[in-house]
Amino acid sequence: MKLYHNNNSVCSQKVRVTLAEKQLQWESVHLELAKGEQYEPDYLLLNPEGVVPTLVDDGLVLRESSVIAEYLDQLSAANPLAPTAPQALAAVHLWLIRTIDIHAAINSVTFATLMRQKQLQDSTPEEVRARIAKFPNPQIRSKRLDLYSNGVKSPYVAGALFTLLRMFEDMARNLEKSDWLTDGRYGLSDIALIAYVDRLDRLGLSGLWSERYPAIETWLRASQARPSYQTAIGSLIPPQLAQQTQQAGQAAWPEIKEIWKSM
Ligand SMILES: N[C@@H](CCC(=O)N[C@@H](CS)C(=O)NCC(=O)O)C(=O)O
Structure with a gap:
């Protein structure tokens, strides 16, 4: 599982908190937003808006930090973060x-x-x-x-x-x-x-x-x-x-x- 993110980006932080709570393994691809790395053509193919985060998991490309957080929660039964009621x-x-x-x-x-x-x-x-x-x-x-x-x-x-x-x-x-x-x-x-x-x-x-x-x-x-x-x-x-x-x-x-x- 690869996460394209930035250390100081709030929506990346949200995803990283979820990864830490769920204790999931992930590979980090850190983008320097100030240098414009989010506009590299290869990244725009994954995220046409040129924003972080993007999660790539087994061919699935996910954008929107809250959707990613919910997806990560569903990946394992350990420490569930969503209620069932x-x-x-x-x-x-x-x-x-x-x-x-x-x-x-x-x-x-x-x-x-x-x-x-x-x-x-x-x-x-x-x-x-x-x-x-x-x-x-x-x-x-x-x-x-x-x-x-x-x-x-x-x-x-x-x-x-x-x-x-x-x-x-x-x-x-x-x-x-x-x-x-x-x-x-x-x-x-x-x-x-x-x-x-x-x-x-x-x-x-x-x-x-x-x-x-x-x-x-x-x-x-x-x-x-x-x-x-x-x-x-x-x-x-x-x-x-x-x-x-x-x-x-x-x-x-x-x-x-x-x-x-x-x-
Ligand atoms: N609604 C999106 C927002 C994504 C977004 O705007 N990300 C910011 C960082 S928090 C970004 O990449 N900005 C690019 C820039 O500042 O150039 C999400 O939650 O994933």
């Missing part, structure tokens, strides 16, 4: 579907802060625009351009915060009943969201939930304490990147806080 399973599926929007929201917040700061430091505007032009999807191209030009003032950031507000509200409602999101035990719903909330935490944006939704703070710390988190996320983030992430997010926090307060 229809109601609980439906709740898991709802979270998995929502991760498409949640991913786009986290991507907007990350690009308006950390990635934009890196682009402004490391590249000329022409180089950034040339990289953005390589994105196959025109909608994503215009989003990236807007985030690069306007940072936190981009309307994509306000839209992202609205999606995150809904996510936090529903997470908090689930966590009133149990320590984990679905069925009283750690599973696919938690794995679906850990990388996204962790990214906000790494950006120093825990103010989004710490006061309004303290149960999310407890859930996050319990998720981060699992060995799968350390294997799949914690150990793969270099200290320098961790520091840059924290600093870029914190610099944006006053503006983000103002938008947040108005919601």
Whole structure:
């Protein structure tokens, strides 16, 4: 089983957490997104959108991190991550579907802060625009351009915060009943969201939930304490990147806080 992924990509992290929880063996193909390795013709044959992750297993090519996570869970009976009761399973599926929007929201917040700061430091505007032009999807191209030009003032950031507000509200409602999101035990719903909330935490944006939704703070710390988190996320983030992430997010926090307060 081969996973095309990137260490700091949230959706790759989600898949790696699943692999670690299921204790599955896999071969790593690490793509440097900043170098544009996702646009190599051979990779575009596997993933025409030019994004990670992609799982290749015995001739099967799978995209979409939540679908991959569910597939991996089905591969072995050990440590099942999905419930069997229809109601609980439906709740898991709802979270998995929502991760498409949640991913786009986290991507907007990350690009308006950390990635934009890196682009402004490391590249000329022409180089950034040339990289953005390589994105196959025109909608994503215009989003990236807007985030690069306007940072936190981009309307994509306000839209992202609205999606995150809904996510936090529903997470908090689930966590009133149990320590984990679905069925009283750690599973696919938690794995679906850990990388996204962790990214906000790494950006120093825990103010989004710490006061309004303290149960999310407890859930996050319990998720981060699992060995799968350390294997799949914690150990793969270099200290320098961790520091840059924290600093870029914190610099944006006053503006983000103002938008947040108005919601
Ligand atoms: N919905 C997709 C999103 C895939 C996606 O956008 N991946 C990002 C990394 S998290 C990527 O590869 N971006 C390419 C780039 O930034 O150039 C999934 O969850 O698999």
